[in-house]
Amino acid sequence: MRGIDAGGIYLPRFRLSTEETAAAWGHADARGIDRKTVPAADEDALTMAVAAAERALESASLERSAIELVAMATTTPPMAEGDFLSRFVRMLALPEDVAGSVSTQHTAAGGEAFARALDADGPALVVAADCPEGDPADADHPLGAGAAAFVIDDEAVVPVRDIAWYSDETPGIRFRPRGEREIDSLDVTTYERSAVREAVTEAVTALEVDASEATAAALHQRDRKFPYRVAGDLPLSNEAVAAGTVVDRIGDAGAATVPIGLLAVLAEADEGESTVGGFFGGGTAVALELEGGFPIAGIDDLDGEEAIGYTEYLRKRGYVVEGEVAGGGANVSLPNWQGSLDQRYRLIAGECPDCGGVTFPPRGACQECHSRVEFERIEASRTGTIRALTVIGQGGAPPEFAELQQREGAYAVAIVALAAGDGEATLPAQLADVDPEAVAVGDTVRATIRRIYTQEGVPRYGVKFRSEG
């Protein structure tokens, strides 16, 4: 039966405790949420989607070249209109002829993406990634970020035995006008709870399996209590609901919350155990039922506890910083940037057919023997060593990075050596998610794709490195 063969979770490294939020505002609208994930200034739904998908693909038994469909879900694509799916495909080096869809506009988008992938033939990748924003005074309080990725195939380890839908118009629960960044809600409490409960109940009840047999359920969760209210008319135990509730540890990660909850369940589930998923958003509920479980790459991210304070939180999320790059003296044109994506995403270096030396980026003469040659394309390792290091302090960044620095503070820039062929590729790159004082020459680092900077309104992405100690 068609279902899930592998899964990966990615959560940003830092956490903000609700206590911090409450101390800052005198109260916190985040019931039962202990802490939430905080995306770094260079992270967005795209980079988190790629990070989760990398983990899922690494733990999958199939090659990424076999993927025939990508179904993505997010309410926060970095651009309201523009390249998203195509960038995801390129960043992961998925086949150019892969089919794709992006579900957006409501928090049940993950359910939509599942439905699309389950209806298709051949290996598919489902990814939900989200980082919703709201008014910092209240709506933002519960909002976290994260991503979950699923490799879908026939004869799957975890079959999805059924999927069901229910739609009814119930506006005002969670909405965001075109052009706005922050989600809003009319907060008509009873109306909202009833609408969500009814929709999810109808969808779950429509499944061709008995929900009362489920040992776990990942249900729409905007706070810790909400999934229990949603389950009020369903034959689900509190233990089952608790097993699929992650909002207390990661916050409301929009369209990614239920998918992350599902993976949290699958990581613990035994063979034959039944799990129910219940998505809700925009008046639509999607329910599905899965059987069994398997180890989930990145599951330890759920236990992340690296705390930051509220001021740092506001900076990282960009609530208090807005940067605009003014005209300047150095420029990489967009076409030239596009021409280097194999290097910026996949670390493709050149091996000299004459001397075997490695050149990165693989252009011009060989860096070792200086001959003009046709390089052999080789992919450098995504793990490497810091060879040289500096820390760019506040105010010391080139203008392209002024906003990043305002949001992230001092950042480290390393020259990293990566094994490639019989030699090494070296490149300069920023270190992400790291205390710049806590890294040193000789440390091991691992590649991750992040937003590098935005120019002329177009965000540009490329490789950075995370410390592995």
Next chain:
Amino acid sequence: MRDAYVIGAGQSSFGSFPEETYLSLFESAFESTLNSVEGELPTEVIDEAHLGTLGVGGRQIGLSGPAVTEHIGLHGVPTTRVENACAASGYAFRQAVTAVRSGMVDVALAGGYEVMTDTSADGTKWWLGVSGETEWERISGTTFAGVYAQMASAHLEEYDTTVEDLSRVAVKNHANGAKNPKAHLGFECSLEDAVSAPSVADPLNLYHCCPTTDGASAVLVASEEVAREYGEELIRVAGAGASSGRVGLFQRGTLTSIPASVRAGEAAYEEAGIGPENLDFAEVHDCFAIAELLAYEDLGFCERGEAGRLLREGVTDPDGDLPTNTSGGLKSKGHPIGATGTGQIVEAFEQFRGEAHVQTDRPRYGLTHNVGGSGGGVTVHVFEREEAA
């Protein structure tokens, strides 16, 4: 090939002069250059000019060279603007030497100019990184301080060099620059000041970095025949070395050396028929403190990894065996990018004339070392004072 000689060299004051323009600064340097010539040199004898500038601030990007020579009354003289970042006028000088040596001209003017301090703080940051490798190095979020800091981190890791050694470079060069009335930062600093300054790009602090400076400098290069008309003792260009290297530090295979410096130095020594042991003084490119230490090693003043020791032992102090950066160097005298290379030759000229502010003892051989960017282009020149026959 005939020899080329330096018959005059001068500079404007280096500093922050927002009321000046690149034209007025060069005018001042040119006047100082003419005044340095023994006897009256009619400007009509100047056959051509090679002027270096990066063009910080994006002012006259095209044709600034002719704009300068017309401004100073060298009407109609063929002028080439040379751009090799911080080595622009080192290369302009090389062009002038080549022109004279070839026999095509008898007198060539080399010089450089830069205005850096009249631009907004944000605008300046754009320009400070434009000579780094643009597509990768800059896009990793570094300016020049960051790239040199990376070299420092690697040198500190590989050898016994310490952060305090970096600070000692500043102490020495400021002590020299304090005596130079044309220096930008003409004050002394204590080791404590230089150790405790705020960080710019770890491990480099403020005292490990040269300032941004406005200024201009010029040198007159002439054939032997002309030179003999304007002086008893001749200053010969004994060795002219230059070399290019990969613009990005990450592309060079070494992080603790500037290979183009090594090659340029070897070429200059070979042509001069001397080695570093024969030098009586040197002006080296200390845009950042680590750069002076790398220069000691790259130019053979000491073995690899020994630069810190050389400095600590006082070898490069004014009373040491090889006084280095008696002008104050880029650190104290200042670094108006395009003016730096010929500015170093101004100090060399004054040393040979016995007119330097920190004078060495009757030097015979001196060296100037000018680096573009983090090592994409380097010139090294060896000069010899020829005693009157």
